[in-house]
Amino acid sequence: MKLPSFIEIYNELITIPTISNVADAKLDYSNKLLVEKLANWLADLGFKIILTPIPNTRDKYNLLATYSNNTNDTLGGLLLSGHTDTVPFDEGLWTKDPFKVTEFDNKWYGLGTADMKGFFAFILESLRDIDLKSLTKPLHILATADEEITMAGAAYFAQHAKLQPDCTIIGEPTSLIPIRAHKGFVSNVIRITGKSGHSSDPEKGINAIEVMHLVIGKLLELKQKLKNEYHNNSFAVPYPTMNLGIIKGGDAANRICGCCELIMDIRALPEMDIHSLYDLLCQTLQPIRNQYPNRIDIAYEVDPIAGYECQHDNPALQEVEKLVNQSAQTVNYSTEAPFLNQIAPTIVLGPGSIEQAHQPDEFVDMSYLKPTKATLQKLIQRFCM
Structure with a gap:
């Protein structure tokens, strides 16, 4: 034919x-x-x-x-x-x-x-x-x-x-x-489970957005650490990058936010162990996880690509x-x-x-x-x- x-x-x-x-x-x-x-x-x-x-x-x-x-x-x-x-x-x-x-x-x-x-x-x-x-x-x-x-x-x-x-x-x-x-691609989902309540008495709840604020601070420190410690001049952007892509949380101005979710990615250099980045992310956020036990979950959005x-x-x-x-x-x-x-x-x-x-x-x-x-x-x- x-x-x-x-x-x-x-x-x-x-x-x-x-x-x-x-x-x-x-x-x-x-x-x-x-x-x-x-x-x-x-x-x-x-x-x-x-x-x-x-x-x-x-x-x-x-x-x-x-x-x-x-x-x-x-x-x-x-x-x-x-x-x-x-x-x-x-x-x-x-x-x-x-x-x-x-x-x-x-x-x-x-x-x-x-x-x-x-x-x-x-x-x-x-x-x-x-x-x-x-x-x-x-x-x-x-x-x-x-x-x-x-x-x-x-x-x-x-x-x-x-x-x-x-x-x-x-x-x-x-x-x-x-x-x-x-570069490789790692996409992680970070979920904060807070404690909702009436906004007139914030101390009775745990605001997931506020906890996420602390998490983002640590993530930006990690972003700089990756930039400082890893380098490959073969690439136009010669270091690993991090992007905070999606954030969702809260449902009303007068309600303490009970849940907040962040989806982020890291573009890793070829020589980096793609799976070790998960451990590094967990280590970076461990102080906040200790402060808020059982309220911070870290997972892959999709399987990482080396x-x-x-x-x-x-x-x-x-x-x-x-x-x-x-x-x-x-x-x-x-x-x-x-x-x-x-x-x-x-x-x-x-x-x-x-x-x-x-x-x-x-x-x-x-x-x-x-x-x-x-x-x-x-x-x-x-x-x-």
Whole structure:
């Protein structure tokens, strides 16, 4: 069967809603229809298909497609990877239909065009002019689930994969600049349970907002400590950062606040032990926990994501740098690379700009089509032929 045109593939991928939403099940979409569509196209090209349901998700799946002319289809070759889900969208702020590819002003607009369902359209386009029967090493294509909330798909794949490719490329929008490292992500929820009462007699209650005020003071001390004690000049922001993102508490001006909640994140450097940050957070808040026993709870919002680094001298990274004629850089955002880097040297490299990710009227400039196709074909030729 002949593949549809590039723009038809692109549009069909964007048309299928695959929004991830951890808080609201009604707004959390399965990716099953999308991976089945990818599976059909890739099967028509001769790829062997494996669809895997991901435990503890809402009907989410990974797809692994493999083309190999060898009896051993697990060793060597190339893995091209992307996630199938998107973030929610701000309906009132979009001027284009988020579930349709709209061509305007030399750009392709739509939810997931850049981040990053569109990458699969670029992969399929690059395969049109390649004689797959000439491959001497396997080519794998991985489509993962739930990257935008838990990274459950990539974590499950890394835990169970039997592959050992020579190189993995994650097609996040990097403006076709190779990325070799990024920071980790830790999101914690701090809940204060106070004692409510009438505001006219504050001594009879425990105001959770006031306790949270003490907690925030300690957190800001920790923020400065992290900045002073950890450094990596490879990053534009060369130290761990902390952000106090959400705070909720209280229900009336004349009532002592009985509950207050803060959600925060820490962006850790790759060399930092991601789990030790929880212990450090607990130690920092211990004096206040002693003052208010059993009233301060510290938990993860989602499982922490480690930082990632592919070393400068890694042969696969050096080959990719030569192919694209660009030196690898580092970024502050997170990807699935910490998981896939456990399997093979992993580089983040894809069309479009990260500036468009998670934004209204997300788009990819049409000028990326030819260079992305050429780059993917060079990667396949280098690692699979």
